[in-house]
Amino acid sequence: MDYKYIEQLLERYWEGETTLQEEHILRTFFSQPEIPEEFQKFQALFICQQEKEEVLGDDFDARILEMTGETEPKKAKIVVLASRLKPLFKAAAIVAIILTLGNAAQAPWNYGWDNPQDEYAKFHQQKEDSVNMLSPIQAENVTDSLLAPNSDDPKYYE
Amino acid sequence: MKKIKFRADILPLKNELYRLALRITLNPAEAEDVVQETMIKVWNRRDKWDEIESIDAFCLTICRNIALDKMRKMENQNTSLEDGHDAPDSSYASNPEEQAMQQDRIQLVRRLINNLPEKQRSVMQLRDFEGKSYKEIAQIMAISEEQVKINIFRARQTIRQKFEQTENYGL
Numbered sequence: 001m002d003y004k005y006i007e008q009l010l011e012r013y014w015e016g017e018t019t020l021q022e023e024h025i026l027r028t029f030f031s032q033p034e035i036p037e038e039f040q041k042f043q044a045l046f047i048c049q050q051e052k053e054e055v056l057g058d059d060f061d062a063r064i065l066e067m068t069g070e071t072e073p074k075k076a077k078i079v080v081l082a083s084r085l086k087p088l089f090k091a092a093a094i095v096a097i098i099l100t101l102g103n104a105a106q107a108p109w110n111y112g113w114d115n116p117q118d119e120y121a122k123f124h125q126q127k128e129d130s131v132n133m134l135s136p137i138q139a140e141n142v143t144d145s146l147l148a149p150n151s152d153d154p155k156y157y158e
Numbered sequence: 159m160k161k162i163k164f165r166a167d168i169l170p171l172k173n174e175l176y177r178l179a180l181r182i183t184l185n186p187a188e189a190e191d192v193v194q195e196t197m198i199k200v201w202n203r204r205d206k207w208d209e210i211e212s213i214d215a216f217c218l219t220i221c222r223n224i225a226l227d228k229m230r231k232m233e234n235q236n237t238s239l240e241d242g243h244d245a246p247d248s249s250y251a252s253n254p255e256e257q258a259m260q261q262d263r264i265q266l267v268r269r270l271i272n273n274l275p276e277k278q279r280s281v282m283q284l285r286d287f288e289g290k291s292y293k294e295i296a297q298i299m300a301i302s303e304e305q306v307k308i309n310i311f312r313a314r315q316t317i318r319q320k321f322e323q324t325e326n327y328g329l
Binding site: 013014015016020023024041042043044045047048049051052053054055056060061063064065067068 | 169173186190197198201263267310311317318321
């Protein structure tokens with residue numbers, strides 16, 4: 001490989017005539033792992049130039065910002081009405097759930113878990129009451145219609 | 159022109175400023191102080207940010223001036239600048255590892271650069287390490303572009319000579 005170009009660049013580098021771009025080419029060339037022996041002695045210089053120490057970290061930032069009184073950036077927060085009312089909605093939802101469950105639980109409490117026999121009796125009592133509550137005319141009709149076929153049946157008298 | 163924001167535009171320059179300050183003061187603690195002072199100073203002039211052509215150059219200029227001030231004070235206190243220097247390392251000859259040798263060479267380069275006069279050191283830092291144009295460097299250091307070129311030339315020549323010398327004495 002021909003290193004004339006690099007040689008020329010290097011010569012111009014020493015003279016201070018290289019452009020930034022050419023200096024970049026030199027640095028790239030010297031950062032290769034394998035370079036010809038005649039250039040090796042200068043390798044350290046160009047490698048050294050690429051080493052950029054990043055010493056100051058976030059704690060430095062924090063200190064400076066504290067001194068300048070610039071606290072954390074106040075990011076403009078977009079507040080949507082829905083998101084603002086979210087806690088309210090949550091509370092409302094919880095109340096709704098409690099009410100629904102409460103109502104659902106109300107039913108068994110009303111009817112209770114009394115003695116089944118009493119309940120059965122009570123139920124029949126209620127049925128009788130409901131029959132009694134029918135109008136007397138209707139009741140008569142019912143008895144008539146029940147009795148009629150029997151009385152008219154000729155076999156009955158035989 | 160876009161609005162300059164301290165957090166987004168100036169604070170990220172801290173490491174670049176630090177490297178320049180370190181190159182001038184040759185003392186990490188001092189360099190950090192310099193950057194801190196620079197930041198405060200730049201912050202205090204925030205009403206003028208919009209009139210500044212290049213905030214990078216502005217910060218670097220302030221940084222360099224503060225660093226130079228510190229140097230002067232340090233000299234007044236009779237603290238030798240040599241304190242921060244490593245003693246010449248002679249161990250490389252006994253180290254056969256190529257990689258370790260490379261590290262030694264890099265150390266040597268650092269020492270060579272740090273032994274240059276301040277102006278050449280700063281110019282070299284800005285040009286070869288930070289990749290600034292001659293125009294920017296001239297602006298930062300408040301000297302003419304010609305002066306920048308001369309300083310670069312001298313710095314590189316010295317480095318080259320030192321390289322050749324160490325080469326001849328067998329590195």
